[in-house]
Amino acid sequence: MTDLTAPKLKAEILRHLTYTLGKDAAHASIYDWRMALSYAIRDQIMGPWFASTRKTWDTGHKRVYYLSMEFLIGRLLEDATINLGLRDIAEKAMAQLGQDFREIVEDEPDAALGNGGLGRLAACFMESMATLGCPAYGYGIRYEHGLFRQRFEDGRQVETPEDWLKERNPWEFDRPEASYTVAFKGHVEHRFGRDIWVPGETVLAEAHDTPVIGWQGRWGNTLRLWAARPTTMFDLERFNRGDYAAAAEPEALARTLSRVLYPDDTTYQGKELRLKQEYFLTSAALQDILRRFTTGGHAITDLPKHVAIQMNDTHPAIAGPELIRLLVDDHGLDFETALDTARACLGYTNHTLLPEALERWATFTFGNVLPRHMQIVERIDAWHKAKYPTRPHYVGIVKHQEVRMGELAFIMAHKVNGVSALHSELVKKNLFPELNALHPDRIVNQTNGVTPRRWLKMSNRPLSALITKTIGEGWEADLDRLRELEPHIKKKTFLKAFGAAKRENKVATAAWIAEHCGVTVSPDALFDVQIKRIHEYKRQLLNILETIARWHAIRQNPDADWVPRVKIFGGKSAPGYFVAKEIIHLINDVAKVANHDPVVGDRLKVVYPANYNVSMAEHLVPAADLSEQISTAGKEASGTGNMKFMINGAPTIGTLDGANVEILQEVGAENFFLFGLTAEQVVKRREDPEHSRHAIEASQELQDVLQMIAEGLFSPEDPGRYHALVHRVWHHDYFLVASDFASYLTAQAEVDRAYADRNRWLAMAAMNTARSGFFSSDRTIRSYMADIWSVQSAL
Ligand code: 26Y
Numbered sequence: 001m002t003d004l005t006a007p008k009l010k011a012e013i014l015r016h017l018t019y020t021l022g023k024d025a026a027h028a029s030i031y032d033w034r035m036a037l038s039y040a041i042r043d044q045i046m047g048p049w050f051a052s053t054r055k056t057w058d059t060g061h062k063r064v065y066y067l068s069m070e071f072l073i074g075r076l077l078e079d080a081t082i083n084l085g086l087r088d089i090a091e092k093a094m095a096q097l098g099q100d101f102r103e104i105v106e107d108e109p110d111a112a113l114g115n116g117g118l119g120r121l122a123a124c125f126m127e128s129m130a131t132l133g134c135p136a137y138g139y140g141i142r143y144e145h146g147l148f149r150q151r152f153e154d155g156r157q158v159e160t161p162e163d164w165l166k167e168r169n170p171w172e173f174d175r176p177e178a179s180y181t182v183a184f185k186g187h188v189e190h191r192f193g194r195d196i197w198v199p200g201e202t203v204l205a206e207a208h209d210t211p212v213i214g215w216q217g218r219w220g221n222t223l224r225l226w227a228a229r230p231t232t233m234f235d236l237e238r239f240n241r242g243d244y245a246a247a248a249e250p251e252a253l254a255r256t257l258s259r260v261l262y263p264d265d266t267t268y269q270g271k272e273l274r275l276k277q278e279y280f281l282t283s284a285a286l287q288d289i290l291r292r293f294t295t296g297g298h299a300i301t302d303l304p305k306h307v308a309i310q311m312n313d314t315h316p317a318i319a320g321p322e323l324i325r326l327l328v329d330d331h332g333l334d335f336e337t338a339l340d341t342a343r344a345c346l347g348y349t350n351h352t353l354l355p356e357a358l359e360r361w362a363t364f365t366f367g368n369v370l371p372r373h374m375q376i377v378e379r380i381d382a383w384h385k386a387k388y389p390t391r392p393h394y395v396g397i398v399k400h401q402e403v404r405m406g407e408l409a410f411i412m413a414h415k416v417n418g419v420s421a422l423h424s425e426l427v428k429k430n431l432f433p434e435l436n437a438l439h440p441d442r443i444v445n446q447t448n449g450v451t452p453r454r455w456l457k458m459s460n461r462p463l464s465a466l467i468t469k470t471i472g473e474g475w476e477a478d479l480d481r482l483r484e485l486e487p488h489i490k491k492k493t494f495l496k497a498f499g500a501a502k503r504e505n506k507v508a509t510a511a512w513i514a515e516h517c518g519v520t521v522s523p524d525a526l527f528d529v530q531i532k533r534i535h536e537y538k539r540q541l542l543n544i545l546e547t548i549a550r551w552h553a554i555r556q557n558p559d560a561d562w563v564p565r566v567k568i569f570g571g572k573s574a575p576g577y578f579v580a581k582e583i584i585h586l587i588n589d590v591a592k593v594a595n596h597d598p599v600v601g602d603r604l605k606v607v608y609p610a611n612y613n614v615s616m617a618e619h620l621v622p623a624a625d626l627s628e629q630i631s632t633a634g635k636e637a638s639g640t641g642n643m644k645f646m647i648n649g650a651p652t653i654g655t656l657d658g659a660n661v662e663i664l665q666e667v668g669a670e671n672f673f674l675f676g677l678t679a680e681q682v683v684k685r686r687e688d689p690e691h692s693r694h695a696i697e698a699s700q701e702l703q704d705v706l707q708m709i710a711e712g713l714f715s716p717e718d719p720g721r722y723h724a725l726v727h728r729v730w731h732h733d734y735f736l737v738a739s740d741f742a743s744y745l746t747a748q749a750e751v752d753r754a755y756a757d758r759n760r761w762l763a764m765a766a767m768n769t770a771r772s773g774f775f776s777s778d779r780t781i782r783s784y785m786a787d788i789w790s791v792q793s794a795l
Contacts, residue, residue: 006092039170045213069312071123073113115265127453141227142227147572188372424444427443450647456647479772479776502649529570542630653673699742699745
């Protein structure tokens with residue numbers, strides 16, 4: 001760690017303000033101060049970053065390469081100060097310069113290069129790999145536009161483009177010297193007994209490196225993002241003819257490859273540009289990996305001793321055929337040796353069972369964009385069929401004129417993993433049963449985790465301070481130590497302090513809500529939070545139906561002893577996901593009615609701040625009392641928000657789905673509000689074609705709620721607005737909202753009872769924090785290192 005003091009840092013900030021920004025302090029804006037501080041902090045990263053890279057080279061240490069189409073990073077400034085131990089020093093230095101550290105930190109735009117869980121997991125993994133001294137590179141795409149910004153217009157979601165690079169990005173280093181040609185299309189010629197790919201198009205992939213510094217600055221890795229550049233700037237023939245605008249076309253075309261993140265994480269569409277993006281990332285990464293490896297002077301068949309490549313879902317699954325292509329076409333290996341070598345390097349993580357999110361490419365598109373890879377894929381498939389003759393006829397990579405990326409990734413990986421215990425079992429049983437039977441040791445489980453540096457130390461300072469005061473330092477890198485809090489939970493003084501920390505966060509969030517939503521909420525109300533992408537399987541609809549039932553019940557009996565609640569929603573819908581957008585609209589309509597109801601008053605408020613992102617989660621998670629994890633069992637692969645809430649002392653109301661199962665196991669049934677059908681019961685329940693009608697007829701509350709919506713009580717200006725949505729619950733309720741409604745209501749009533757007993761609640765909340773150690777991504781990464789990557793810490 002550095003020995004930087006506040007006065008020294010202050011001098012460094014002023015130096016950067018003058019010499020890097022070219023600004024006089026008297027005229028500096030928040031932006032200028034943020035840049036100056038960022039550069040001063042970045043300087044502190046260089047030492048450990050270089051030392052780590054050098055050490056990896058000198059010792060010939062094995063490296064991990066994490067290939068992901070998404071890295072949902074959020075902001076970096078405060079995170080860097082936390083890991084360097086400079087957070088308070090930076091605050092002091094800025095104060096001495098007359099600047100407010102918080103205001104400066106919040107000026108940074110989120111790097112939103114991801115949709116949701118999968119992208120955020122990649123960011124947590126990068127931080128944990130750096131913390132553990134696991135030599136690693138993350139490879140991704142430097143999207144010019146990350147996930148769209150969300151606004152509400154009359155309660156409807158409206159998307160606008162995101163523009164994080166319009167300001168300078170102080171964290172990245174351009175590496176024009178590290179660039180590779182990526183080819184597409186064309187045809188394959190067979191000459192001299194070899195297959196030679198003659199491409200039809202090429203682009204350049206140019207590296208931009210962001211250092212990722214671990215806890216206490218002991219190790220630094222690199223996140224390398226590729227930007228697409230044209231191989232030729234101008235069409236010279238047109239340029240010389242004087243047709244300047246047309247001459248610049250190739251440039252514009254090449255750049256579209258890294259222009260924008262696909263904003264859908266649910267319904268897969270076989271778009272050619274998406275396939276090109278996936279190949280662009282993968283090919284550039286693999287060329288870079290092989291360049292680094294051959295510089296080391298090893299035999300090419302030793303690749304697996306030095307290189308582990310992890311595919312974050314199937315999005316980079318073209319890595320299998322691409323690595324074979326490079327090994328055969330460029331390094332002269334025979335096909336089978338190349339296949340074995342590639343497989344020994346590759347691992348595949350599955351993040352979803354939803355059939356509509358599984359990637360499949362029409363062989364026509366695939367063969368057109370990647371003709372050589374189409375040949376290789378067919379050869380892999382034939383090789384696998386020949387080697388495993390008992391493979392059923394309906395199993396394979398190429399079927400019904402489609403390339404199935406899941407099967408390709410499975411066959412080309414030495415290990416395949418799910419992301420929670422339940423999910424990994426379902427991957428075996430439902431997704432790849434036949435391949436699992438042929439390769440019984442290949443599928444393993446790696447339950448997700450989150451980094452406690454960002455998600456506790458940085459974002460929840462009151463609780464972090466209490467933890468350090470109670471059990472001492474060091475828990476940040478050894479989260480199991482939170483168990484030492486347990487004996488203190490019996491003490492009134494500790495519980496009081498725990499409650500005070502939570503209340504401090506809630507007061508801040510209440511002010512934030514007033515500012516962002518124009519709604520006044522009491523910090524003593526129960527903050528009930530559901531923040532995640534909007535999807536039918538995540539069942540925000542179930543939550544808003546319960547909200548309506550609660551509103552109705554309060555109106556029926558306003559003098560009863562209600563526990564005041566604030567229902568907080570956050571999340572974006574894929575732009576083309578019609579039903580999800582209707583659910584958003586309904587939540588906003590209900591908020592409008594409930595928040596202005598004088599009979600209800602403070603007993604119920606509904607807020608839905610727009611544009612949920614990583615930074616918003618950092619505000620909301622520490623202030624939450626209750627964590628909503630209510631997906632239809634069997635659908636949520638893991639969830640990682642659920643873990644963030646647990647660490648921050650918010651008990652879960654949830655189904656037996658994803659990592660909820662393991663949260664329940666760790667914290668015990670008495671500290672978890674369980675409800676709903678199990679994954680097995682869900683499958684059974686659907687066998688009754690009238691399951692939803694039966695459930696509705698059995699619940700007077702649900703009948704009333706659906707009736708009120710259908711009558712237009714929440715959309716008086718457009719009474720028919722939700723007819724289709726209500727019809728869906730009655731007749732096409734695939735996600736079993738109706739069937740789980742009664743059980744959810746019961747669990748919510750139990751939440752009210754528990755919250756009313758202040759000490760019971762605080763003990764539950766504290767128990768959640770104390771038992772959350774398992775959900776550190778350090779545990780997850782240690783497990784990948786041992787079970788999949790065979791790599792040791794270089795520290
Ligand atoms: C191909 C395209 C349609 C697509 C793009 C993004 C498909 C899926 C995705 C992203 C999926 C995702 O974020 N999955 C989530 O991964 C988390 C980390 O493992 C899990 O916690 C979460 O349950 C899962 O939904």
